[in-house]
Amino acid sequence: MSDIALTVNGKRISGAAEDRTLLVHFLRENLGLTGTHVGCDTSQCGACIVHVDGKAVKSCTMLAVQASGSSIVTIEGLANGADLHPVQAAFKEHHGLQCGFCTPGMIMTAIDMIARHPEGLDEATVRAELEGNICRCTGYHNIVKAILAASKTMSKGSKGKVKKAA
Amino acid sequence: MYSVNYHRAASVADAAKLLKSGDAKLLSGGMTLIPAMKTRLAAPSDLVDVSHIKELQGIKVSGKTVTIGAATAHYDVANDEKLRKACPALARMASHIGDPAVRYKGTIGGSIANNDPAADYPAALLALGATIVTNKREITADKFFKGLFETALKDGEIITAVTFTAPAKAAYEKFRNPASRYAIVGVFVAKGKDGVRVAVTGAGDDGVFRSKEIEAAIAKNFAPDALDGVKVPAKNLMSDIHASADYRANLITVMARRAVAAANA
Numbered sequence: 001m002s003d004i005a006l007t008v009n010g011k012r013i014s015g016a017a018e019d020r021t022l023l024v025h026f027l028r029e030n031l032g033l034t035g036t037h038v039g040c041d042t043s044q045c046g047a048c049i050v051h052v053d054g055k056a057v058k059s060c061t062m063l064a065v066q067a068s069g070s071s072i073v074t075i076e077g078l079a080n081g082a083d084l085h086p087v088q089a090a091f092k093e094h095h096g097l098q099c100g101f102c103t104p105g106m107i108m109t110a111i112d113m114i115a116r117h118p119e120g121l122d123e124a125t126v127r128a129e130l131e132g133n134i135c136r137c138t139g140y141h142n143i144v145k146a147i148l149a150a151s152k153t154m155s156k157g158s159k160g161k162v163k164k165a166a
Numbered sequence: 167m168y169s170v171n172y173h174r175a176a177s178v179a180d181a182a183k184l185l186k187s188g189d190a191k192l193l194s195g196g197m198t199l200i201p202a203m204k205t206r207l208a209a210p211s212d213l214v215d216v217s218h219i220k221e222l223q224g225i226k227v228s229g230k231t232v233t234i235g236a237a238t239a240h241y242d243v244a245n246d247e248k249l250r251k252a253c254p255a256l257a258r259m260a261s262h263i264g265d266p267a268v269r270y271k272g273t274i275g276g277s278i279a280n281n282d283p284a285a286d287y288p289a290a291l292l293a294l295g296a297t298i299v300t301n302k303r304e305i306t307a308d309k310f311f312k313g314l315f316e317t318a319l320k321d322g323e324i325i326t327a328v329t330f331t332a333p334a335k336a337a338y339e340k341f342r343n344p345a346s347r348y349a350i351v352g353v354f355v356a357k358g359k360d361g362v363r364v365a366v367t368g369a370g371d372d373g374v375f376r377s378k379e380i381e382a383a384i385a386k387n388f389a390p391d392a393l394d395g396v397k398v399p400a401k402n403l404m405s406d407i408h409a410s411a412d413y414r415a416n417l418i419t420v421m422a423r424r425a426v427a428a429a430n431a
Contacts, residue, residue, distance in 0.1 A: 002172060019172040019213070020203075043201050046267060055241075055270040061200050062271070065172045066193070066215060109266070131347070132265025 002065045009077030024048045026064035035075035035104050046133035049105040050074045056112035075104035087150040096146030098137035110147045121151045168209045184214040195271035227252045230332045236275025236325040255336035275325040281317050284348040288374035292365035293354035296330035313372045333358035337428035339421045353421035369414040371404045380422045390423045
């Protein structure tokens with residue numbers, strides 16, 4: 001067992017967990033943040049992606065204790081009350097989901113991607129950057145549309161200077 | 167995953183001490199080790215996390231000499247401005263490892279210590295004639311990579327950095343498995359002051375190796391045409407459900423041709 005101290009969606013959290021506890025299980029089971037999903041559990045599908053110190057990483061491939069001391073943002077930390085994050089709003093507007101299982105990971109990846117490409121995105125780049133996120137409804141077309149739209153809105157909103165959202 | 171004890175090392179000396187406990191393993195980005203532990207292919211008693219050690223982080227370029235700290239993530243190798251000028255081939259190679267989330271965590275030291283027969287870094291370091299620096303000694307890439315998941319590292323030895331002289335020209339081309347995205351064949355070519363070195367990953371049944379046939383063909387004429395009619399023997403190449411040894415042998419020439427063209431571009 002180890003003590004784990006995290007900042008999750010802006011709140012300081014401390015708890016204890018077995019050293020083998022994966023970050024995704026700590027988030028879901030200890031903190032009740034079940035928006036982060038376990039899909040493949042083999043580091044491929046990206047349904048478990050969260051931001052750890054501003055970087056989109058797979059929380060099924062990281063121990064909770066490895067993340068201790070870090071600041072984490074999950075899908076639950078994006079909206080401001082009823083106001084959706086621009087990427088969430090774009091997924092809603094462009095119907096960037098079918099069953100919705102992969103959506104939290106897709107959105108966390110999209111925010112990271114948009115932040116790393118303040119110059120803007122094109123379709124080929126979005127598709128290449130989505131390599132680590134799998135949608136088994138194969139609904140990529142609208143996911144790509146939503147990310148492109150969000151990228152435009154966000155660069156307009158900050159006059160071309162997109163800051164890291166996490 | 168079996169039960170494990172986690173330790174966060176503050177320095178290389180601290181990590182060396184912690185590594186003596188039980189059946190301990192070093193943990194860096196964990197992009198291979200944690201999946202292996204989840205499937206119980208690996209079951210260390212202790213994990214020594216080296217990813218917070220400052221002295222293992224970062225990239226230095228001094229003249230033509232490049233030094234990369236062992237715990238430097240693929241993302242940082244791909245995006246380092248000095249490295250992109252000194253050796254763009256290596257930065258570009260790092261930008262194609264795994265996926266973006268994996269590149270934030272996976273590290274150069276972790277990749278070469280694991281020496282997966284389809285990993286990209288072993289081919290790069292062998293072709294660049296790199297030196298692997300540990301807490302005990304320096305090992306040339308030629309002597310470091312020993313076989314499938316085998317290296318020259320001894321018990322308790324910790325990779326601290328990788329260093330090489332930037333080549334005049336270099337490029338890496340890989341033919342990816344469409345599902346796993348690992349290299350079925352990856353070829354790194356480098357032309358430096360000591361001549362041409364060509365290393366192949368994904369294909370050898372004993373891991374990464376230098377291709378004498380390709381090196382001989384492009385040593386005098388570093389051009390794609392110099393590879394016309396050059397055949398790489400299929401002996402000692404892997405055959406599996408993804409590709410036969412003959413197919414891989416042919417792909418080595420094809421990837422080498424593309425890499426030489428890219429290096430000259």
